[in-house]
Amino acid sequence: MANKLLSAGLVLFICIGLGLNGRGQGPMDGSDSAFLRKLADVVLTDGRAYEDLRVLTKKVGARLSGSPGYYKAEQWGLKALTDAGADKVWMQECMVPHWVRGGKDSASWVAANGGKRHGLDVIALGNSEGTGPKGLTAPVLLINNFEELEAHKDAIKGKIVFYNYHFNPKFIETFRSYGDAVRYRVFGPSMAARYGAVAVLVRSMSHSVDNNPHTGALIYNDSFPKIPAVAVGLKDADWLADAIGHAPGAGNPIRVYLRTQGQMLADTPAHNIIGELKGSEPSNQYITVGGHLDSWDPAEGAMDDGTGCVQSIEVLRALKAVGYTPKRTIRAVLFANEENGGRGGEKYADEAKKKGEQHLLALESDAGGFTPRAFSLSLSDAQLAAVQPWIKLLEPYGVYAFNKGGGGSDVEPMEKLGVVVGELRPDSQRYFDYHHTRNDVLEVVNKREMELGAFSMAALIYLVDKYGWPAR
């Protein structure tokens, strides 16, 4: 697109947000639109989120629960919240699982009849037990889904099960594809171990065009042996499936060598990092906004969930920068241990319950720093209908829907206490290109996309603080 844009065609960009009709009037007064404009300007022109993220990703880096990086990240969080102008900043201790990779993962497959070795790019799944330093070699069995696993259960003993379940391209929201496919990563190892498998390879959960393997947590069922498990990238998965032949249960001529050194150590203390802007009303009411501070180990945890952390900090900073005094206390929480335990979220809800805090909303950003499109909110249908007019205020900034749904996993324990939870729903197409891979680095984050997310979160929190929720 070039210089002709100068001409009449440009006028159209001013028109975003028009074309709505008949959504009824909301509780907003005329000042809200001007306030949100001011808030957006502060985030888009003087925002701190990107610089915060640069420090977190480049100076702290990977920060899996229990790793030295996590404790460095705690210190970063305390400083970032203080610098953002929080009235109070503190640490909330909880015990977290402590899994270590233990060394470089490796794998290769060997064709029958003395065929050549081919390297596979693998990454051990989080929480998995290793093969030990010598590794193991076994025939590999191609399994496309759990139904096939059942059908071939008698052929599994002594084999490496290769789950080649594909990320479904027909879902528009990639998180639906993830929800559909992630069962194979989380439960697949123990389900295969039940029938005597010695290890598991799982096709990575991604639409990406590269070959990076995607790690992520598994959950062992204690009734079965804890067998090693790795993810393979999409190209390797396709090559392996081609080599084996795509029929379920096929694979005997192909043997795979696998070496991983993962180990679960004893639980260790870690902390949620919390900062708050004190509310002006003498109530015991709170609004929580957060992301999770821990990340997987292969990269910098930029999208998962560095962006959620720095956006949450930016919410405090921006509201303060425009001179807004909240009625309720607004808290930014950097949760511990989302990736392989969820202990930080549980701790936060436990403490809130103990202290009898009344939370109006617990909002999370844990779907990447992409352009915002919607919020999911655990409201009733009547409440959702009643807050539709807020969408008119957000649409000029690209947020066009409130969807019924839950929050991110860190605020689920709050939902169980009856708190309204929500999550920022940014554009989802690129998230699983980076998720849990060595590609999750600062360079894949677009500064403005992330800033628009931070602004949207601040805007929603402003509206909830000002108006509360309509009756259920």
Add this chain to the structure above:
Amino acid sequence: MANKLLSAGLVLFICIGLGLNGRGQGPMDGSDSAFLRKLADVVLTDGRAYEDLRVLTKKVGARLSGSPGYYKAEQWGLKALTDAGADKVWMQECMVPHWVRGGKDSASWVAANGGKRHGLDVIALGNSEGTGPKGLTAPVLLINNFEELEAHKDAIKGKIVFYNYHFNPKFIETFRSYGDAVRYRVFGPSMAARYGAVAVLVRSMSHSVDNNPHTGALIYNDSFPKIPAVAVGLKDADWLADAIGHAPGAGNPIRVYLRTQGQMLADTPAHNIIGELKGSEPSNQYITVGGHLDSWDPAEGAMDDGTGCVQSIEVLRALKAVGYTPKRTIRAVLFANEENGGRGGEKYADEAKKKGEQHLLALESDAGGFTPRAFSLSLSDAQLAAVQPWIKLLEPYGVYAFNKGGGGSDVEPMEKLGVVVGELRPDSQRYFDYHHTRNDVLEVVNKREMELGAFSMAALIYLVDKYGWPAR
């Protein structure tokens, strides 16, 4: 975001598209939703657009008007349209400007009093005349905007004018920032030449965090000398402004050396590449969808506008693949010479007029292969209101608005003939990170984002073909 997504929270992703209310009933029948689902499946599971783009970017590459790359791209386009199943494929000749860069651009600035040279990363503006192989050196004058240019017109003679006008971060749509800033690139050189400037540096039109300079066309005013002009990246622009001091008209101690070798040669023939699916009705009615085939020279023209080309080809392929027989003839047009002349678009409209073709819609994709959000359409207010119900069909795929506005620049000549024109409006945040730079390569295109754009275009064309437009 990790395995906890398995739990209740996931349900929410199914709910996108709900929560609408009272937008009234449209002309659609129940089969449209099922048809669009089929169309989306074909694009998202068996799409050819990404592979087409790979060949265009990696086997053809840069393709400025008149360059060998452009003629190679013409052959690529003929083949791609044929492979997509077009009933007829042909070339439409037009004469295009033929600008050549002539060699590597270079620049550096020198502080006063024998200070050290600092390299500047520059790129000559398209259509610009070079300094000649020896280059030129002159004091540089910082000018923040055209008002300052007027105020300092007596100090300009013999100087290099450095336009440091910033891309405005407050506009949410980055194309508004572009429309606001691009005047300095297009008209700035002649406006400075009018007051005796010997060359121009212009701050690149971008929000990016890198230092890549962005080329693009200038338009000389023939009344003034055709002085050399280059773009500088944002970091260099900031460094230069810091070195000079930010006061308008400041800059005398800083001298800049500049060498560019651009040259405008005689016009040369090129072609629009056109393929069509024949309509079933014996009318003379058409729907046009297109992108432009030419690109700037520093990279592969992936986003500008490889994606628009392959999306347009995919529209034909997908409609045919699902067995749709259009009522009107549907044409995919790969326009020549959008970047520095617009001759392809003019030629296409001239021919349409000559032949008395009735075009229902001329739709362009030239804003990048990002996730679609809206369409701009040159409809009346009444028509826009009447087609709002179509949004219900598109919203599950992320398109949530029809905005009043024009089409891309290639279809503007059609608009002058009274044709309804439109443009796909994808998310705009990343476009000006790549636009006209060495970064505009295949690797910055997300396959699915581009596919969703292609699907949305096909969906709109299906609806227009089936129902036509409501009365003005």
